Amino acid sequence: MSNYELCPKFEAAMQLLGKRWMGLIISQLLVGPQRFGEMESSLPISGKLLSERLKELEKWGVVTRNVYPEIPVRIEYELTKRGREMEPIIKAIQYWAENSMDHSNLDEK
Amino acid sequence: MSNYELCPKFEAAMQLLGKRWMGLIISQLLVGPQRFGEMESSLPISGKLLSERLKELEKWGVVTRNVYPEIPVRIEYELTKRGREMEPIIKAIQYWAENSMDHSNLDEK
DSSP states (O other), rough: OOHHHHHHHHHHHHHHTTTTTTHHHHHHHHHHHHHHHHHHHHHHSSHHHHHHHHHHHHHHOOOTEEEEOEEEEEEEEEEHHHHHHTHHHHHHHHHHHHHHHHHHHHHOO | OHHHHHHHHHHHHHHHHHHHHHHHHHHHHHHEEEHHHHHHHHSSOHHHHHHHHHHHHHHSSSSSEEEEOOSEEEEEEEEEEHHHHHHHHHHHHHHHHHHHHHHHHHOOO
């Protein structure tokens, strides 16, 4: 595939990751499958926003929602193969953001 | 630095890379310094948009514009250290976009 053909996919992926808290939500799920409540209590975002983001990630095939018919019902969110394959991206960006960016650039934006 | 503190930097970097053609422009400069005209003729975008994107990248400290006082004056664009450090990100996303995404997800978006 040529670089030009890759562009829309590349940019769509970046736009997804550029949304607030997306990187952190994916990082959190890289640890392993988690229940909604667990994620909500370990992330600094509202349940409403978390649920919105998880729906977007499901639509993208990055996250899957598993329902276990127990009593009470157990619902877990898990990265799909495609989601787990994002790990090198997340790590590369985290490394770059930590080592190469300074606050002045954020202020300028 | 904690993951929470990293979020704004991470997201700002993703928003930059999510802009149309940013990934391709940076990829092009990873080859080496280039004159505006060379870039314009090898990229499928207008000179106006290319110039706008290069200015944004300069503001971010990712690209530097070198002016050589020759006759006629020679102006070259070059990645800074911070820009070259984006290579692992660009490669990781290209790999993921090529191998993990299919068109259905782009259509759904």
